[in-house]
Amino acid sequence: MGRISLMGVSRAGAAAAVTAGAAIVTMAASAAIVTVAMAVPAAAPRAGGTIVGVVTTAAKAPPPLRVTIDPDVCGQTLPDDSIVVDAAGHLAGVVLTVPGVRVAAPSEAPVTNDKCRFGPRVSLVRPNGTVAMTSKDTVLHTMHAAAADTRVLFNVSLPIPNMKISKPIDKPGVVMLTCSTHTWMRGYLFVTEELAAISGADGSFKLDNVPAGSYDIRVWHEALKAAAPTRVVVKDGETVTLNVTMK
Amino acid sequence: MRRLVAAWFIALFSATLVAQSQTPTTIPEMWNAWCARCHAKDGTGKVPVPTVKVQPMDFSNCKLTSSEPDADWQTAITHGGPGVGLSSEMPAFGDALSQAQISEFIALIRGFCKEPGWPAGNFNLPRPMFTEKAFPEDEFIIQPVSSHVKDTPAAVSLAAIYERRIGKRAQLETVLPFASVSSGTRETGLGDIELGMKYALTPRATRYLASVGFDVVVPTGSESKGLGGGKVFYEPYFAAATIAGSTYLQGQFKIEMPHGGPWADREVLYNVYAGRDLSIFPDTWTVGVEFNGENEEVALTPQVRRGLTRTGALAAAFGVRLPVNHREEQGIRWVGYLLWEFLEPVRPRR
Numbered sequence: 001m002g003r004i005s006l007m008g009v010s011r012a013g014a015a016a017a018v019t020a021g022a023a024i025v026t027m028a029a030s031a032a033i034v035t036v037a038m039a040v041p042a043a044a045p046r047a048g049g050t051i052v053g054v055v056t057t058a059a060k061a062p063p064p065l066r067v068t069i070d071p072d073v074c075g076q077t078l079p080d081d082s083i084v085v086d087a088a089g090h091l092a093g094v095v096l097t098v099p100g101v102r103v104a105a106p107s108e109a110p111v112t113n114d115k116c117r118f119g120p121r122v123s124l125v126r127p128n129g130t131v132a133m134t135s136k137d138t139v140l141h142t143m144h145a146a147a148a149d150t151r152v153l154f155n156v157s158l159p160i161p162n163m164k165i166s167k168p169i170d171k172p173g174v175v176m177l178t179c180s181t182h183t184w185m186r187g188y189l190f191v192t193e194e195l196a197a198i199s200g201a202d203g204s205f206k207l208d209n210v211p212a213g214s215y216d217i218r219v220w221h222e223a224l225k226a227a228a229p230t231r232v233v234v235k236d237g238e239t240v241t242l243n244v245t246m247k
Numbered sequence: 248m249r250r251l252v253a254a255w256f257i258a259l260f261s262a263t264l265v266a267q268s269q270t271p272t273t274i275p276e277m278w279n280a281w282c283a284r285c286h287a288k289d290g291t292g293k294v295p296v297p298t299v300k301v302q303p304m305d306f307s308n309c310k311l312t313s314s315e316p317d318a319d320w321q322t323a324i325t326h327g328g329p330g331v332g333l334s335s336e337m338p339a340f341g342d343a344l345s346q347a348q349i350s351e352f353i354a355l356i357r358g359f360c361k362e363p364g365w366p367a368g369n370f371n372l373p374r375p376m377f378t379e380k381a382f383p384e385d386e387f388i389i390q391p392v393s394s395h396v397k398d399t400p401a402a403v404s405l406a407a408i409y410e411r412r413i414g415k416r417a418q419l420e421t422v423l424p425f426a427s428v429s430s431g432t433r434e435t436g437l438g439d440i441e442l443g444m445k446y447a448l449t450p451r452a453t454r455y456l457a458s459v460g461f462d463v464v465v466p467t468g469s470e471s472k473g474l475g476g477g478k479v480f481y482e483p484y485f486a487a488a489t490i491a492g493s494t495y496l497q498g499q500f501k502i503e504m505p506h507g508g509p510w511a512d513r514e515v516l517y518n519v520y521a522g523r524d525l526s527i528f529p530d531t532w533t534v535g536v537e538f539n540g541e542n543e544e545v546a547l548t549p550q551v552r553r554g555l556t557r558t559g560a561l562a563a564a565f566g567v568r569l570p571v572n573h574r575e576e577q578g579i580r581w582v583g584y585l586l587w588e589f590l591e592p593v594r595p596r597r
Contacts, residue, residue, distance in 0.1 A: 069284070140284060144335060155339060156327075156339050157339060157340050159281045165342040165343070180298060180336045183298050
């Protein structure tokens with residue numbers, strides 16, 4: 001049985017985001033890892049259902065990163081955000097995508113440089129959307145965006161605190177953000193036109209308004225892969241639970 | 248109450264000091280706070296803790312710092328390294344800084360060259376077809392010419408031109424021509440080799456650049472086959488370059504004197520080029536026209552040039568020399584060139 005209760009209460013969560021070709025998790029019989037479906041009693045059945053769940057992992061958070069420059073602003077060490085996991089194994093920053101379900105484009109994805117970290121670490125962006133960059137730090141940051149094929153989308157300097165600079169993001173795919181002046185900084189833009197969510201700090205996610213149907217939910221994480229493919233069946237007006245384990 | 252006011256003033260004063268220490272307001276302060284972490288305070292690019300993989304250019308190297316026009320630097324700072332075909336680790340500052348601030352940065356960067364007397368790169372203008380540039384260059388050029396005179400078989404030549412800068416102001420030049428001509432039977436072979444030297448006269452001038460040069464033509468081509476002139480020629484010239492608004496102006500006056508020949512046998516050449524860039528970023532098309540004179544014969548050469556790489560290291564140009572008078576004698580000459588500025592990195596267009 002999965003970790004999520006079957007009370008029909010969606011866990012908090014989840015913003016959006018998406019991904020490309022990561023591992024596929026199915027609802028298969030991989031025991032403890034996945035799934036459970038259940039119906040939510042509803043007065044009037046509405047079109048589309050909801051997928052909720054929690055992402056967990058046995059992987060541990062890496063040791064802190066040693067700061068090599070600007071310790072007065074960045075501190076002596078910083079957490080390595082490549083695996084953000086709590087004591088219970090809840091994993092943040094996992095993008096879950098519903099293949100084939102397109103959604104309206106959000107206008108802008110904000111990414112902030114704050115104390116020499118990108119926040120949020122992973123953002124969901126729609127093709128032809130924009131990313132809005134700011135820096136809260138008094139040291140020079142840059143936001144270097146490179147597609148998976150190494151194509152550089154831009155490298156924008158952010159020398160003036162709180163100045164907002166927006167740049168367009170064109171194609172679907174995973175865009176990696178780095179900083180030319182702070183080599184440890186990493187961030188990701190998950191560019192997709194499909195319905196997607198990002199697991200929050202408690203590992204939970206929620207995908208709303210999913211048209212009824214059977215889906216192989218795509219799962220992406222910058223360092224881990226899904227332990228097993230997951231298929232989920234969504235029915236109108238119902239909430240399906242999909243728990244995912246990453247390794 | 249008085250203490251409270253005093254404390255408030257002290258707090259305000261302290262906050263102002265902190266803000267001032269954190270936010271640079273002058274261009275040198277901005278350089279030290281932002282640029283110096285990769286380029287170093289002295290512009291050499293040598294920093295104790297490098298954060299970029301590509302070693303930044305050494306701005307104290309006067310040859311590198313002086314030889315390109317302001318527009319190239321403006322593009323690099325505004326759009327970042329990829330704007331001029333260089334590393335994407337150099338970020339774009341165009342959103343954070345005004346163009347006036349960027350111009351001040353360019354002046355500061357050029358100031359890292361501590362040796363006076365390097366001609367300003369602003370007068371390193373696009374190469375015309377026939378007018379000699381005033382700016383000393385490091386270039387290799389292939390220049391084909393196809394001449395078409397009425398009732399005469401076409402003559403074709405291909406010149407390999409090597410230009411090498413010597414010191415701050417001088418340039419050596421070698422021209423190795425191959426020609427194919429016909430006066431009944433077609434003859435093909437080496438033409439007259441040309442050796443030359445150029446010297447910039449006004450490296451400190453900010454509005455123009457003037458140079459003098461001297462070419463010697465050696466009769467390596469067969470005169471009987473029509474491939475050469477059969478004599479040594481001495482060819483002193485004067486060349487100048489300036490910019491009017493956004494129009495490039497270049498001129499050259501040259502005298503060609505045969506060795507031992509009478510003064511009356513001299514030829515006088517005068518060329519004037521006017522051109523302008525149609526675009527700066529991401530690639531440059533330059534259109535121009537030359538007024539070409541040779542004694543009393545004059546012609547016009549409309550031409551177009553395009554940078555083939557973002558660094559400007561490779562460029563190609565094409566034009567046609569159309570006679571204004573003496574049309575039958577002059578004929579029409581199709582001309583082009585492929586240019587490699589060999590000190591610049593060659594990077595393919597994305």
